[in-house]
Amino acid sequence: MELLRNAVRPYAWGSRTTIAELLGRPVPAPHPEAELWMGAHPGDPSHLGDRSLLAVVDADPVGQLGADCADRWGNRxxxxxxxxxxxxxxxxxxxxxxxxxxxxxxxxxxxxxxxxxxxxxxxxxxxxxxxxxxxxxxxxxxxxxxxxxxxxxxxxxxxxxxxxxxxxxxxxxxxxxxxxxxxxxxxxxxxxxxxxxxxxxxxxxxxxxxxxxxxxxxxxxxxxxxxxxxxxxxxxxxxxxxxxxxxxxxxxxxxxxxxxxxxxxxxxxxxxxxxxxxxxxxxxxxxxxxxxxxxxxxxxxxxxxxGTAVAPRMWRYPTDAPEFELSRLEWAPDETDEVLLSSTGPQIMICTAGAATCESEGRKVELGRGESVWSAAHDPAVRVTPVPGVRTQLFRATAGG
The missing domain is CATH 2.60.120.10 (Jelly Rolls)
Structure with missing residues (x-):
């Protein structure tokens, strides 16, 4: 489980305030910012430290994606x-x-x-x-x-x-x-x-x-x-x-x-x-x-x-797409119960409101607003706990069924 550093795409239709404000950068941005990308797209992959997520997946597709996901999607x-x-x-x-x-x-x-x-x-x-x-x-x-x-x-x-x-x-x-x-x-x-x-x-x-x-x-x-x-x-x-x-x-x-x-x-x-x-x-x-x-x-x-409630504090958006599944995690300011997230495949989470602590077998990552984390298939389950006193919201992407 590691923090991601993500690419911002500056398309002309984008906002000069939204993504900059989400990431805690000066507002307005000098040019329109349309999309923040989280993933291993060859055009603009996220980074784990000094390595691109694309390179990390390419080097160990089964460990990062899981055997089923790697086989189904050609190690992508x-x-x-x-x-x-x-x-x-x-x-x-x-x-x-x-x-x-x-x-x-x-x-x-x-x-x-x-x-x-x-x-x-x-x-x-x-x-x-x-x-x-x-x-x-x-x-x-x-x-x-x-x-x-x-x-x-x-x-x-x-x-x-x-x-x-x-x-x-x-x-x-x-x-x-x-x-x-x-x-x-x-x-x-x-x-x-x-x-x-x-x-x-x-x-x-x-x-x-x-x-x-x-x-x-x-x-x-x-x-x-x-x-x-x-x-x-x-x-x-x-x-x-x-x-x-x-x-x-x-x-x-x-x-x-x-x-x-x-x-x-x-x-x-x-x-x-x-x-x-x-x-x-x-x-x-x-x-x-x-x-x-x-x-x-x-x-x-x-x-x-x-969203369909699938667990306390967690809602899923079902589709027939085999490539992905999106879930929303949300806590009111007075709610502090933890959510345990296990997966046999890869997952990305981004915090869109408040802040949360993500723990996985002794490793702890503090996830603030606008920050995202990668969890590989071989990683243990992730325990997510909101920072109390504020509304907290995260979105979680996984491979589809």
């Missing part, structure tokens, strides 16, 4: 945990299934596309499911909304240019209708977008002024339309669920789920993969045919998890 740590600090919207995106990733990776390898090329969709052959759990109020767009409700929204915003698209979905309010409308919008020529989008934004302004039923959805379109002028992704967001998570609530994003994170701070856990198919709201590469190949147009309200 299968998950990556992050603190995500979104000040602006991320790109509209989806991720492939394991089978789609393997096929896409093999295809691009055979074509000789460099793995770091800007037009590369599959730099690795693995899936990328993810789960995001809010630390602050967290806003997202995720999954296709029930098309009947979307038709109601489009009727509210109907303009001369929008009417034909409203009728298209109204005539087939199902997954095939959503696919047809999304495909039509994402492939519109730029002159058509330059006519349609201003009409849509004007209609959203009127809807907000009238305090209409879809006020939040319209405000989102206006914000994204201002930031991404002429982008077809602004139309696409009309089809997605608008989600607001309270702290401790989470959403799981399996393969094919079209989504973007809009604003807020969260713990994110995902498979250790870089496979992203973008659909807009970005100047980066958008491969429409490949995106359409992986998208799941099934529609429903986005399920929100609040």
């Amino acid at each position: 740590l299968p998950f990556l945990m992050k603190i995500l600090a979104a000040e602006e919207a991320l790109s509209l995106q989806a991720h492939p299934s394991a089978a789609q990733a393997r096929e896409g990776y093999a295809r691009e390898e055979s074509l000789g596309i460099p793995r770091d090329a800007k037009n590369r969709n599959y730099p690795d052959p693995t899936a990328k499911p993810e789960l995001v759990c809010a630390l602050t109020e967290f806003h997202a767009l995720a999954g296709f909304r029930d098309p009947h409700r979307t038709v109601r929204l489009l009727r509210e915003l109907e303009t001369p240019g929008m009417a034909v698209y409203t009728d298209l979905l109204a005539g087939q309010p199902d997954a095939d209708g959503l696919r047809a409308l999304f495909t039509t919008w994402i492939t519109l020529p730029q002159p058509a977008l330059d006519t349609l989008l201003p009409e849509l934004l004007d209609a959203c302004v009127l809807h907000v002024k009238d305090h209409g039923e879809f006020d939040l959805e319209c405000r989102t379109v206006l914000e994204l339309g201002e930031a991404h002028d002429g982008d077809a992704g602004v139309l696409a967001v009309l089809l997605l669920n608008r989600v607001v998570l309270a702290p401790g609530e989470a959403i799981y994003l399996p393969a094919g789920n079209l989504h973007t994170y809009l604003h807020g701070t969260a713990v994110e856990i995902l498979a250790n993969s870089d496979n992203i198919l973008r659909g807009g709201l970005t100047p980066k590469h958008v491969d429409v045919p490949e995106l359409l190949r992986v998208l799941d147009f099934t529609s429903a309200d986005m399920p929100v998890q609040r």
